[in-house]
Amino acid sequence: MKIHTQILAAAFSLSLAAAPAYAEEEIKLTKPVMSAASQVGGSLYVTYVAAWIQAVTEKFPGLSITQEPGGSSQNVVLVSTGETDFGITASSQAYLGYYGKEWAKGVEYKNIAGLHPAFPTYMTIVTLADSKIKTFEDLAGAELAVGVPGGGSDVIAREISAHFDVVPARFINASWEDTGGLLRDGLADAVLYIAGHPAGFLQEQEVSNDLRFISLSEEQIESFLGAHPYYAPVELKAGTYKVLDDKFSTIGQMNFMIGSPDLPDDFVTALLDGVYSRVDLLERAHPNFSETRVENVRGIPVPLHPAAKRYYEERGIEVREAPAPAN
Structure with a gap:
């Protein structure tokens, strides 16, 4: 363009x-x-x-x-x-x-x-509400969509996976335009996305599907930030997505x-x-x-x-x- x-x-x-x-x-x-x-x-x-x-x-x-x-x-x-x-x-x-x-x-x-x-960006890990993935640890062995190679989501997904030794079966690299379809069609178990919100592809998904946001504990956030000082603790505002009735604490960057x-x-x-x-x-x-x-x-x-x-x-x-x- x-x-x-x-x-x-x-x-x-x-x-x-x-x-x-x-x-x-x-x-x-x-x-x-x-x-x-x-x-x-x-x-x-x-x-x-x-x-x-x-x-x-x-x-x-x-x-x-x-x-x-x-x-x-x-x-x-x-x-x-x-x-x-x-x-x-x-x-x-x-x-x-x-x-x-x-x-x-x-x-x-x-x-x-x-x-x-x-x-600023806010890291979110999102899956469908009926998914078996309910905690961060459940991502072990899952198919995780992380955006384009070398992008912010791809980088932090690999960092956080290595830090906590929670290893997906595969990191799926695809454009965000395609990622929503992968999640909807069961070709990805979850999406890790760090960027501004609301994201268009997630808004499109919640029109016809209930979503689940996977949270990290306060201790997990502090542990990760201690090893990666270029990130920061951030809070996504309540109401950013339909399922978020309260603020969502997560990791972010500028x-x-x-x-x-x-x-x-x-x-x-x-x-x-x-x-x-x-x-x-x-x-x-x-x-x-x-x-x-x-x-x-x-x-x-x-x-x-x-x-x-x-x-x-x-x-x-x-x-x-x-x-x-x-x-």
Whole structure:
């Protein structure tokens, strides 16, 4: 999918004590066409990046941004190698890729910089209400659908399986557009999905099927987070799905936008101003996108672009990095 938007804008100058002011001269673009990697169809990444492109290009005259397919870990590679200018990723894949761990297989993809938070994700394990799977431990020997290879759901499914030694018979990789059908038709016993909610494919399922959400105990959540510091405890709101009468405690992470550390400082500052000034546009695309808030930058576990770091610090926002993994 390719998106081209051109809207005239003025350059951005930062003021600590007041709202941002605009200079009359234009910010010079390094190139007129840029690209942003998202994911395949059916993902909130595609929806977010489409709205994000509109918000960003409203700030710059003559700029077009194309949306390209990818995935959480793939986008780290694409940005680090210069194949795309921007990408959306999740805290786990970015952290592991930056330090060359697990999926990165020793290759450190350090030519990336955090720009801003996008939206948090919530891990859910879902099956049909009449399934024999009632606890997390029941996933041992099951057919578990986990989305596209290398995506956020695929990664955390394998991490959590290994951590608790609860091993499915098979991890099924498929698009989210196909996953609902796999669950409905009995070709998958359960689905592990970490992303924004409500998810369209789950909403479609609950129209004709009763669902069951598999929970983790507080002790299990604490144990997993102790070994994986790039995740966080989160709560899915009651009513997100018909079966959820109360809040649902689970594990989550932050999705965020990355770019090259070499992007010009004034361009990054203006980009951030453009995004944060159009959160209303993002929220119209999906309610979870309202979480594109400056304070959520704490969920980004890799170094920020220098201009982004200044942007948040000048607004009194704490900037943190997750500790490097032990060797």
